[in-house]
Amino acid sequence: MAASWVLPVVLNAVSLDVVLIPVLVLAVASLLRVGGGLLDRLVVASFVVCGSVMAFGLLFSVWPWGLSPVPMMGFLLTVVSLVGWLTGRRPHIPLKLRGSDVLVLGTAAVVWKYVHHPLVGKSAADRIAYFATAEDRMGHFSYFDGIHHVGGYNFLHQEAARTYMMTPAEAVYPQGTHFLLAWIDVLVKSSTDGGAALGMMNRYLLYVMAAYALFCAALVWAARWVGGPRLRGWRTAAVCATVLSVMLSGSMAFLVEKGFDSETVGLLFLTVALALLLRPAMGRAEFALVGVAALVAVTFVYNLYGVLVGIALASVLVIHRRRFAARRGLLLGALAAGALVAGLPTVFSVLTKLDVAKTSNLAGPMVIPDRPVLIGCTLLVLVAAALPVNRRTATGRTVLALVLGAGLVLTVFGFWQMHTIGYLSYYFEKLAAGVLVIALISLGMVGLMLLPGERTKGPLLRRRAERLGLSAVATAAALSMFAGVQWGVPSGWSKPSAWYDSPMVKWAKGENGSDMGPAANLLTKRDLKGVTTPVIALYSNDSYHNLKSTFIAQLLTHQGGNMVGLYEIFYVKIGGPAVPPKDKEKPADKDKTEAEKAADREKEYQSSLGHLKTAIASCPAPPTILVGDAKVAERLRHDLGSAGVQATVVDAPFPSS
Structure with missing residues (x-):
């Protein structure tokens, strides 16, 4: 005691x-x-x-x-x-150990x-x-x-x-x-x-x-x-x-x-x-x-x-x-x-x-067995x-x-x-x-249904070596049949084995990581210094990128719940250059005139502005809005001020901008 x-x-x-x-x-x-x-x-x-x-x-x-x-x-x-x-x-x-341990x-x-492999050698x-x-x-x-x-x-x-x-x-x-x-x-x-x-x-x-x-x-x-x-x-x-x-x-x-x-x-x-x-x-x-x-x-x-x-x-x-x-x-x-x-x-x-009924039928991303x-x-x-x-x-x-x-x-x-x-x-x-x-x-x-075979007679060391050898072969066979491991044997089509297409291997190679690294670096090293209010991070014209950047900013300031309207940011498609480079245009815009493109961009801006105002209204205090493009930041500062919406708009240049 x-x-x-x-x-x-x-x-x-x-x-x-x-x-x-x-x-x-x-x-x-x-x-x-x-x-x-x-x-x-x-x-x-x-x-x-x-x-x-x-x-x-x-x-x-x-x-x-x-x-x-x-x-x-x-x-x-x-x-x-x-x-x-x-x-x-x-x-x-008990101190007894089993070989299958x-x-x-x-x-x-x-x-x-x-x-863990994708994290090795990377900064926080x-x-x-x-x-x-x-x-x-x-x-x-x-x-x-x-x-x-x-x-x-x-x-x-x-x-x-x-x-x-x-x-x-x-x-x-x-x-x-x-x-x-x-x-x-x-x-x-x-x-x-x-x-x-x-x-x-x-x-x-x-x-x-x-x-x-x-x-x-x-x-x-x-x-x-x-x-x-x-x-x-x-x-x-x-x-x-x-x-x-x-x-x-x-x-x-x-x-x-x-x-x-x-x-x-x-x-x-x-x-x-x-x-x-x-x-x-x-x-x-x-x-x-x-x-x-x-x-x-x-x-x-x-x-x-x-x-x-x-x-x-x-x-x-x-x-x-x-x-x-x-x-x-x-x-x-x-x-x-x-x-x-x-x-x-x-x-x-x-x-x-x-x-319960509504929650049971929720939609969302799924991991399907x-x-x-x-x-x-x-x-x-x-x-x-x-x-x-x-x-x-x-x-x-x-x-x-x-x-x-x-x-x-x-x-x-x-x-x-x-x-x-x-x-x-x-x-x-x-x-x-x-x-x-x-x-x-x-x-x-099911394993009990496999015939164990007759017990090997002879010295203990020999019997253990045989069991170890059979277990190793059984393990290799299972990995080949169910995990696609080829043990270095080339495939007949000169392609990598199915093992290399598995989600775990792709994760280990870093293929399934997100694009949040640059945003996290800006938030932690530059843009959140001294900020105590709720933060909205609009680094991109990609609304999902803006949502995740904003969510990360809220978490980094221990304010994950202070913006009730967080998911309004999912509809905010501004923050990057107002006029995207030609190589980043949407495929549907390729055949449009400049006037039509400008009209579409203005319509998208006004829609995004409406959702942004809703998100701001959900904050318990006027938020800080980080904007990746200087011209967009200036316009937001003007439009929000004209509408009487209290927020601090900060020019926060993003590398891709």
């Missing part, structure tokens, strides 16, 4: 609070009795820690110390100490190498080109920034949070991801002060990239866990490498580019939660703890996936009803309490500002689960129930969208990604 407080105080004094994260994970791991290997124990402990941090975050959000490192970590370590004392468990961590850890390392401002590939990530950062400043969940500090994010996000959007990352960031910084926004953006980008790498590794681990102790040797390598290959070459890598940060973290927790529920190889106490952590972690991060956890949990309780018959009431009571806590943010948002992989893996899992040998096992029956239940939910949701809006939209594909997770982790059971 004393160490629970002394250690945070000492580490905070030397700015090493981040060390408390592994300390907390190891402390929890030492009291759990799940998994016979070190990696399994650490995965479960990390999952429980994340769920606990998000749940206790409700307390941290309202107590007087906010996210201060010492009180938070002292409290969490005290809880672990009390649990150890009350249960009488002595700390114990290399595939799990290797997945995280390889994916991290690819997603230049990295914004990869931070701002989509406005979704900028929105997610604003929630993260808000939690840093208000000291807890934004929905519990709505009035203060509106400064940092566009309303009504402070009340309706799930904030588990942003709270968890803010908690990590506070420990990394050893302070509740996140510092300059540019540094915060860079750290946030690294966190979400690490989350994607962990998501891919978690899928590999989960498939192995579902396979259980019978899945060994080359069969383990074949299953793990297949899952790795799908994630390396498939469309899910677009999650990084599209800025779907909450979905990424939600899929990460969904993966671990479903694996542990499909094969609950643990006692009642651990099952209750894992079940509550699954409900909280998944629902707080991405409540859409709470439905899949609910199906899995209900299936487990029915299929394992005899196993959990003793003290069933206590178990159900703990799970009911967990469900109540898990549902609090969602219920709060529904009762305040969330229109590869249909052949989704359909093929699901059908393969159904075949394996339906075989008599697997129907006799609890894991086989649970997998079958989960796949059928999730498929039914996805089908009903798809039909509902087709009936109401006529097409499959944004959230259908997100739910489909959850079904893909189920299919991939259930491949562990």
Whole structure:
């Protein structure tokens, strides 16, 4: 108990609070009795820690110390100490390692190498080109920034949070991801002060990239866990490498580019939660703890996936009803309490500002799971689960129930969208990604259908060498079949392999970055110095460029919510030269006379001016407008002044102008 407080105080004094994260994970791991290997124990402990941090975050959000490192970590370590004392468990961590741990850890390392590669050697401002590939990530950062400043969940500090994010996000959007990352960031910084926004953006980008790498590794681990102790040797390598290959070459890598940060973290927790529920190889106490952590972690991060956890949990309780018959009431009571806590943010948002029907049919950029992989893996899992040998096992029956239940939910949701809006939209594909997770982790059971072959006789070293060789060949085969890796063999058409066309490789090459680097450099090094008002950055005649430049400017000044009319900038197509060079003319203007072109430009200017006025009116104070072209700046200064619109127009020349 004393160490629970002394250690945070000492580490905070030397700015090493981040060390408390592994300390907390190891402390929890030492009291759990799940998994016979070190990696399994650490995965479960990390999952429980994340769920606990998000749940206790409700307390941290309202107590007087906010996210201060010492009180938070002292409290969490005290809880672990009390649990150890009350249960009488002595700390114990298994040190056993498995050969396939290399595939799990290797997945995280390889994916991290690819997603992080474009950032290597770039300045903080230049990295914004990869931070701002989509406005979704900028929105997610604003929630993260808000939690840093208000000291807890934004929905519990709505009035203060509106400064940092566009309303009504402070009340309706799930904030588990942003709270968890803010908690990590506070420990990394050893302070509740996140510092300059540019540094915060860079750290946030690294966190979400690490989350994607962990998501891919978690899928590999989960498939192995579902396979259980019978899945060994080359069969383990074949299953793990297949899952790795799908994630390396498939469309899910677009999650990084599209800025779907909450979905990424939600899929990460969904993966671990479903694996542990499909094969609950643990006692009642651990099952209750894992079940509550699954409900909280998944629902707080991405409540859409709470439905899949609910199906899995209900299936487990029915299929394992005899196993959990003793003290069933206590178990159900703990799970009911967990469900109540898990549902609090969602219920709060529904009762305040969330229109569920309208939100469910939202349109937007989508990351579409590869249909052949989704359909093929699901059908393969159904075949394996339906075989008599697997129907006799609890894991086989649970997998079958989960796949059928999730498929039914996805089908009903798809039909509902087709009936109401006529097409499959944004959230259908997100739910489909959850079904893909189920299919991939259930491949562990499919791996059991592979014949292990006769055991090799002879010296131990020889047997291990043979298993290693077979596993290496199985891994290479999976990477070739499912990731398009040709191992240096030239293609028959003298073209690069399909691997080089995958979204992850293109991201690693820097092909999918945004054009926000120059704007970020101007904003951070020149145009925002001394500016405290809301900022509108019109560096270009490209309206989307202006929108993202303005959004970045708002975030860099910690004012992500002060311009309610931010998306009016999407219709502002001025800021660059009033008369674009011939080589930048629109194709439709090539055959027009100069008079017609001038008339079109004037019409576009007046339309843009109207939207700009609307955006200015939404600001809590007269904004600063940065304009990339001097002549356009002068005209805007005159026209806004003549209309009585208060704003400071600044000539901010842009390199391309």
